[in-house]
Amino acid sequence: MKITAPRASDKSATYDHIAPHYDKAMRPLERWLLARLRAKTFAALPATARLLEVGAGTGANFGLYPESARGVASELSFKMLELARGKERKRRLHLVQNCAEKLPFADASFDAAVATLVFCSIASPTEAFAELRRVVRAGGTIALLEHVRPKGLLGYVFDALSILTVALFDDHFNRRTAEEAERAGLSITRIERHALGIINIIILKNNEK
Template sequence: MAEMTVFDGLATGYDLGMLPLELAVLRGLRRRAFPFVAGRVLELGVGTGVNLPLYGSQATVVALELSGSMLQQARHRSTRAVVEPLQADAQRLPFAGGSFDAVTGSLLFCSVADPARSLAEVRRVLRPGGRLVLVEHTRGDGVGGWLTDVFHPAWYALNGACHLNRQTARVVQEAGFRLLQVESRMMGIFRLIAGEKDGG
């Protein structure tokens, strides 16, 4: 039996709880990031499937998620893409090298235990020239950096999974991706991050 995660307990109320942030910032970033992704796509940490309606019919999406309860919510999303749900760990991807045209994710690398390990796996399963497209909350810039550092310990103590102050764009670059785009919102606390695997 799969291990329970903190997100199993949050699955039914997740979308409602996220609504204020969705309206304030996330919906806009998601719409800038995901409709342009095509081909064979791996979405990591698909959660309740909030990005699935944004993909076009030209995408086949493996919707990977650790939490069975979150994945159960995602199964009910309507989308034009072909979706293959899969319960698995983003740090151990059960695919051959070069299997995907693109890997996507949102609000994932704040809670993956070992982002560098997961990104090494992402790099392995992407084809040469394949794209990584993320919408993440991260350590902010300036006052945003101060705020995310100050609130991180209490936030993490409360939920035991989500880091407020990870520098995900930097970790993506350190994992060997060429950064194509980093768009920041709300003092850099939210970012669209796009990278490319070399060799395309």
């Protein structure tokens, strides 16, 4: 497992600051909706897959990995990863610090990938999706739980809100994540919209290149 201290200029610095408060701040949302949606997202993954999680954060999903899970939970922020290390996880799940836009894995290393609440803060979703397409085998599943730009008038509210959230937390409130995934060459298997279409489960399939 490679864990290196990030430089202050790294993008990871944002979440290094947030890390000590993250789990507590998320608790009300988890109770209201997120915990249930996390479980549904993981239910879309094959039980015996070699699995990659990107942006694993403090390890909020570790309890949801299937018993036979093996693979990698990767994360950019050193401090988030440090907290994840303190959580119980499946024996064959390794923790790695890296950037989703530059994954240190060979082509087709995984059968499936998962990310929850990550594509809102990734600097380049285009590059991250290209990397997921490369490291997940053809025909593999990519399951996302993401907050996105909702449809209709609310979308414009989120465009305005995003100016503030990007400045404060590097968090884009108006990402069109499913569309971005399609542009990268992934097929949408299913989208489940929750909370006025703001929080979505997006199940994707990796196509042959």
